[in-house]
Amino acid sequence: MAPQGNTGTGAEAELPEYAGHYRLESCLGSGGMGVVHVARSTSGMKLAVKVVHTEFAKDPEFRGRFRQEVAAARKVSGAFTASVVDADPDAERPWMATLFIPGPTLSDEVKRNGPMAPDQLRRLMAGLAEALRDIHRVGVVHRDLKPSNVLLAEDGPKVIDFGISRPKDSELRTETGKLIGTPPFMAPEQFRRPREVGPAADIFALGSVMVHAATGRGPFDSDSPYVVAYQVVHDEPDLTGVPTNLAPLIVRCLAKEPEDRPTPDELMRELRSVAASYDTQTFIPAQRTRDVPGAEPKEQLSRSGRRPSRRTVFVAVAVVLTLAGVLASVQWLGGGEDATAKSGDKPTAATGFAGWTANPVPKAEGPAQCSYGAGRLICAQSGTVFALDPADGALMWRHSVAESRLSKPPAVEGGLVQPMVEEGRRLEGLDPASGKARWQRALPRHHGMQITGGILLLTLLDGTVTGVDASTGDTKWHLRIPGQPTPAFVSFDGDPLAYTTNLSLDGLSTRVTAVDPTTGAVRWDARLSGNLVLVGTHGGSVFFLSTNNLYGDTEAVVRYTPVTESSRRVKLPVARADVQATARGNTVYLLASTGSLDAVDTVSGKRLWNLETSVSRGSVPVADDRHVYFTTTDGRLFAVDADKGRLVGQTPARLGSNSGTVTGALPSPTVADGRIYATAPDGTVFAVTSREPSGW
Structure with missing residues (x-):
């Protein structure tokens, strides 16, 4: 193939025939930074390859920015972007190859x-x-x-x-x-x-x-x-x-x-x-939807007599199955919303706990995010942090955070309630008994926030991390984490450390850093093979999901033990899409967007069981010694036997009057003292016993 011509002059007049191992076939377009080509891999896969203009390739600062672009593109799921297949920011002419996506630009x-x-x-x-x-x-x-x-x-x-x-x-x-x-x-x-x-x-x-x-x-x-x-x-x-x-x-x-x-x-x-x-767009038949003032008419399935597209049929079937699942669960449990346990119902003989349903923020949009601490259920919803009595759901106090956006459930650390602010102007610690602020401080612009060991970890826009004492609001330390340009910390119950990861530019390895939150000191640091996502810890070991760089599907569970620097990889029989996962002991539970729930033993290296739940999308699961729990977009709470992988209980759907509303975030249920606390799209918070899910 002859080199591709270009409208430029000089060094740009003839473009390269190859970028790495990828043969450049034709020019898709040329912009200020470089040229994008249609290319083919050795196996024939069609790709889009961006090759940087020569003038910018000579600029070290630009090369750094290009590396940043590659790293950013790799971090994002390929469901909404062109997945990065390969890149070489250090080549004579830096380049990046992504999957070719047929279709025009919006422009x-x-x-x-x-x-x-x-x-x-x-x-x-x-x-x-x-x-x-x-x-x-x-x-x-x-x-x-x-x-x-x-x-x-x-x-x-x-x-x-x-x-x-x-x-x-x-x-x-x-x-x-x-x-x-x-x-x-x-x-x-x-x-x-x-x-x-x-x-x-x-x-x-x-x-x-x-x-x-x-x-x-x-x-x-x-x-x-x-x-x-x-x-x-x-x-x-x-x-x-x-x-x-x-x-x-x-x-x-x-x-x-x-x-x-x-x-x-x-x-x-x-x-x-x-x-x-x-996969539940707006292909719901009109007779099954409610009219909403000011909204557009719902789309209907094709009546043209033409054979519907495979995607239309798939989406329609997905919707029907979802509706059927809701109806089946209502029928199984003996009714719809009326079957939900309310505060004041007679307690069951088996548990002595009746369960309850509360609506603490009546006009709230979407589900609350809750956690358990200081003997209270602490929640955030629609600009409000509030506490509920776990025994009966009674409201104990409210505190307005209307000027802030909260990214996670509030946490109880340092003896105080800590609202987890995604965007806002101030940090504060609240008295768990009254909800009143015990301390406040200005909140700088930040990339992320996590709390563990009584310390709030704030990652600022420049990549530095500030440790804030959760009990006083005072700064304990301020530094950079080596090898982690913009740390995004995670932590796990019972583990005193905070963890952050960083994917390599080639997407083939992940750097993992464990930090002592009280001092900011690095306790251990390792580079592990694969694109890894942290999901839990136990007994000195750390558990990851290993994802496919091309599609972002989970292919395996990885257990790493830093003391011995040993790792074990448990490959899944089938790669799972959009996985949410948690660890309980040595077992990792994985819930895919298709509803497939897997249990993987990281010691024996075996998958213990698999259950197809037919749920189209679920929350991050949680587990206790007997069950695995998760919530769904229609407000149901599911319980699965942790030993046998059997569905043992589910609550009715709780969509409320706005049954067409999208639930963007799905808060996980909270397990505490033999009870499960969960939230739903209709704005309610509810509690059921963990001992008898069959009676929910």
């Missing part, structure tokens, strides 16, 4: 066919919201979401081009000469304080992208990038031509202040449609 689609129809817009917004949730939850901020970086694939939109601004796309630069984005799709804070840009900037960009998709122009339009910048910071957006049912949500996305914008989870809930990866 090309609107240019060729004009603005999108309302139903297409709603599906696009739901898909992008879910993509951003997937991107943000691994600590990545895209910073340059725009129509040309959205691919319209058959199974939903894909977000591409991570972390690299295009020098020739705009004249706007920071004072060091580096671009900070593409002006029509940048958030106000990207102009005002570019070093403090967080996930909310991507939400602003999503709003601008949606206006473009709906009208063919942006919410702020001018031939001058400087005028656009002024409009973004000071003017109200022009939403002329945007469908009325989407306009209020897009207005919220385009709020000037980051804290006023919705999260991806909130967007998905309010859109009342399910993103493509959940």
Whole structure:
């Protein structure tokens, strides 16, 4: 094959025939940073390969930024992006190969066919919201979401081009000469304080992208990038031509202040449609849906007489099975919502605990996130932290955190309740008896927060970590963790250490660092083979899921013992998609998005059992000595026999009146003192006994 021609001159006039082992076949497009080619692997797999322009290949700082792009793209699930197959940031001409995704960019689609129809817009917004949730939850901020970086694939939109601004796309630069984005799709804070840009900037960009998709122009339009910048910071957006049912949500996305914008989870809930990866889009027959004022009519299955597509049939069957499962569970338990145990019901003879259902925040959107501590059930929901009496669900106190977004259930550490703030202006420790603040301190912009051993671990935007005493709010230490550029800590009950991981640039190994939270000192550090995700610890060993770099499916469970530096890999018979997992003792329980639940013994190296639950999506499971528990998108709580892998109980569905609402986050149930506490999309918190799940 002859070298590909290019519109450039000099060194760029002829492009390379190969990038690594990948043969370049044709040019997909050329941008300010490089050229993207259609390529083939040795086995014939079709790929898209980005090859950097020669002028930037000579810049060491740019190479560093390109490495950052590769690392960011690898961290994000391939469900919403073009999965990275291979890369070489150190090549003479740095390159990155991703799976080829057939389909136009949003920019090309609107240019060729004009603005999108309302139903297409709603599906696009739901898909992008879910993509951003997937991107943000691994600590990545895209910073340059725009129509040309959205691919319209058959199974939903894909977000591409991570972390690299295009020098020739705009004249706007920071004072060091580096671009900070593409002006029509940048958030106000990207102009005002570019070093403090967080996930909310991507939400602003999503709003601008949606206006473009709906009208063919942006919410702020001018031939001058400087005028656009002024409009973004000071003017109200022009939403002329945007469908009325989407306009209020897009207005919220385009709020000037980051804290006023919705999260991806909130967007998905309010859109009342399910993103493509959940396989329950809007193919629900109209007679099974409820009319919602101001909402679009529900889509119906094809009546055209044409054979429906395989995807349509699959989605329709998935919905019918989900509905059938809900009806079956209600019938099995002897009724619908009325069958739920209420506070005051007669206790069962076997347990002496009647169970209860509470609705502590009546107008709450989505499920509460709860944990158990100080003899109370401590929850966060809709801008409120509250405590419930675990015996009967009575409300003990409420505390407003309306100006903050909480990413995890509150924790009780250092004798105080600690709200886990994802975005907000202050940290505080609350008295578990009254809910009153015992200390408060300003909260800097941060990437993540975790708490263990009485210490709050804050990872700041520059990658440094601050240890905050949970009992006083005082700073105990502030430092960088060697080998971990932006640590995202996890911790596990009964383990005094905090852990963070970092995937290598080639995706073939993972660096694991264990940190003492009281001092920030590294207790041990190891580089292990594979793309690994921490899921638990026990007896001095650490457990991981090993994922496939190409598709992100879980292929194995890995047990690593740092004292002996030994590891054991337990391969699964079949790779599992979108796995949520937990460890109890030496056993790891894995729940896939398809409903497949596996139990793996990390000592014997065997899979103990498998159960097909028919659940389309579940929470991270939890376990005690007898059962494994998890919740589902319709509010059911499941119990599975931990020894035999049999379903032994489930509660009725708790969707409430808004049965079409998407539940973006699925909080795990809480196990304490022989009871299970769980939350549901209808806003309720409920408790059942763990001893007799068959009687739920």
